Amino acid sequence: MKALMNYPRLATALAASILLSGCVGTAPINNAQTGSMVGAVLGGVAGNQFGNGDGKTAMTILGTVMGSYLGSQWGTQLDARDQQNLGQSIYSGRPATWQNPNTGYQYNVNPGQVYRANVNNQSTVCRPVTIVGTIDGRNQNIQTQACQDSRGQWQLSR
DSSP, rough: OOOOSSSHHHHHHHHHHHHHHHOOOOOOOOOHHHHHHHHHHHHHHHHTSSTTHHHHHHHHHHHHHHHHHHHHHHHHHHHHHHHHHHHHHHHHHEEEEEEOOTTTEEEEEEEEOOEEEEEEEEEEEEEEEEEEEEEEEEEEEEEEEEEOOTOOOEEEOO
């Protein structure tokens, strides 16, 4: 009787389970992590379509690794888009609202009036920033401040 699962497939499934279990935790998963996991699964499935015998296993592993990398890069771009929207709102001093098309998360940013502050023994311009993120139907409220660095770029400072 032919075994339903041979050793290379069992080893691949076990390795994937161990690697993905490291992604489980209390912190919310970000777009780069989601892209990496989805890419790994899709890449593994695609890679499994090529090769024979040990070559099939090698192609599955290669597809998983490449898919994970490419998916992570794609997901990072979505995170970067959220950061860009936040940066534009802080720079302009105008409130902004957007929804991330991949996660469905919605963000509301309300930058306050600028003021002078002493940061790292240097006088600079700062402004308070309120960020409300609606994630999985729950609002998460962050009170922070942004200050200009020595190049005039706005940076979240706390």
